[in-house]
Amino acid sequence: MSEPVLEIRNLNVDYGLGDASVQAVRDVSLTLHRGEVLGLAGESGSGKSTLAYGVTRLLPPPGVISGGQVIYHPEQGEPYDVLRLSDSELRAFRWAETAIVFQGAMNSLNPVHKISTQMDDVLRAHEPTMSAHSRAARSREMLKLVGIAADRMDAYPHQLSGGMRQRVMIGMALILQPQVVIMDEPTTALDVVMQRQILGQIIELRERLGFSVIFITHDLSLLVEFSNRIAIMYGGRIVEQAPASTLYRDSLHPYSAGLLGSFPALRGPRRELSGIPGSPPDLKGMPSGCSFHPRCPKAFDPCAARIPVLGRPDTPDGASRSVACWLHPVG
Numbered sequence: 105m106s107e108p109v110l111e112i113r114n115l116n117v118d119y120g121l122g123d124a125s126v127q128a129v130r131d132v133s134l135t136l137h138r139g140e141v142l143g144l145a146g147e148s149g150s151g152k153s154t155l156a157y158g159v160t161r162l163l164p165p166p167g168v169i170s171g172g173q174v175i176y177h178p179e180q181g182e183p184y185d186v187l188r189l190s191d192s193e194l195r196a197f198r199w200a201e202t203a204i205v206f207q208g209a210m211n212s213l214n215p216v217h218k219i220s221t222q223m224d225d226v227l228r229a230h231e232p233t234m235s236a237h238s239r240a241a242r243s244r245e246m247l248k249l250v251g252i253a254a255d256r257m258d259a260y261p262h263q264l265s266g267g268m269r270q271r272v273m274i275g276m277a278l279i280l281q282p283q284v285v286i287m288d289e290p291t292t293a294l295d296v297v298m299q300r301q302i303l304g305q306i307i308e309l310r311e312r313l314g315f316s317v318i319f320i321t322h323d324l325s326l327l328v329e330f331s332n333r334i335a336i337m338y339g340g341r342i343v344e345q346a347p348a349s350t351l352y353r354d355s356l357h358p359y360s361a362g363l364l365g366s367f368p369a370l371r372g373p374r375r376e377l378s379g380i381p382g383s384p385p386d387l388k389g390m391p392s393g394c395s396f397h398p399r400c401p402k403a404f405d406p407c408a409a410r411i412p413v414l415g416r417p418d419t420p421d422g423a424s425r426s427v428a429c430w431l432h433p434v435g
């Protein structure tokens with residue numbers, strides 16, 4: 105596997121302080137490699153967005169990072185911990201090194217400014233020495249890359265369709281050529297055909313521009329199709345991680361199997377849709393041991409007693425995957 109670009113180490117994120125706090129991200133360690141698309145899946149409330157906001161330090165209050173490190177490896181120079189950057193360093197880091205596209209990002213375009221002005225603002229803020237001519241050329245180029253004709257540059261957001269506005273946001277995220285792009289449900293508000301078209305385009309751009317992607321969604325079938333590796337979150341923890349094809353073919357954690365059974369597959373053999381009985385845990389009263397055990401069809405003695413450690417399973421392909429489940433002893 106290629107070298108790491110972003111290493112999340114033992115990250116903890118809480119909402120609130122002291123006795124009133126709940127832990128939404130629990131001891132998460134995850135590595136994004138250069139050029140890879142890492143998919144992050146899990147039901148609503150599993151902590152995916154909290155993780156994305158935590159990594160980029162965009163957590164809205166009362167969210168606080170209560171532990172861990174986020175090590176960024178720049179193309180040149182020494183790796184550093186994003187959680188230790190000063191506010192001004194952080195402003196430079198965002199967009200230029202890591203950009204994020206949120207769910208419904210298309211609605212965050214300013215309605216009273218033209219698309220061209222909004223793209224120009226990002227460039228002006230981060231590349232003060234760039235000429236107006238070069239800025240306009242870069243904006244045009246980025247819009248072209250995401251499939252928007254140059255004559256739409258001077259449109260106002262309301263003059264574009266939802267799909268086009270979301271493409272503009274993706275173009276803006278890529279305009280400073282970041283190394284890491286985090287996409288949190290970037291296409292959920294769009295219809296299925298548009299979703300797949302835009303995702304296909306992002307993958308193609310990644311091949312051309314060489315950035316890495318953390319792609320967050322609750323729709324595992326999209327991840328199976330578009331990511332290299334998939335991590336599954338439950339109750340704020342990563343419970344399984346594997347190459348996308350391995351996870352699809354042979355998931356180890358019963359929760360992953362349940363998630364796979366909740367979505368119709370777009371390709372490959374048909375699966376029966378079964379869903380997962382019960383509902384995700386309440387952060388205020390997390391079950392003991394493995395937090396999935398009350399819903400798990402395969403739960404047995406140790407599951408309610410002890411939290412399983414995420415580690416390499418004792419399988420022939422164990423080196424490329426990890427799981428946190430008492431059914432699968434880890435080394």
Ligand SMILES: Nc1ncnc2c1ncn2[C@@H]1O[C@H](COP(=O)(O)OP(=O)(O)OP(=O)(O)O)[C@@H](O)[C@H]1O
Nearest residue numbers: 119128147148149150151152153154155165166387
């Ligand atoms: N401001 C907040 N205060 C308290 N708890 C919060 C806050 N924001 C989120 N949470 C809790 O943190 C947990 C993780 O939420 P998060 O939005 O990260 O999950 P998610 O997996 O991204 O869900 P979704 O797919 O719905 O976006 C949830 O239990 C949620 O209720």
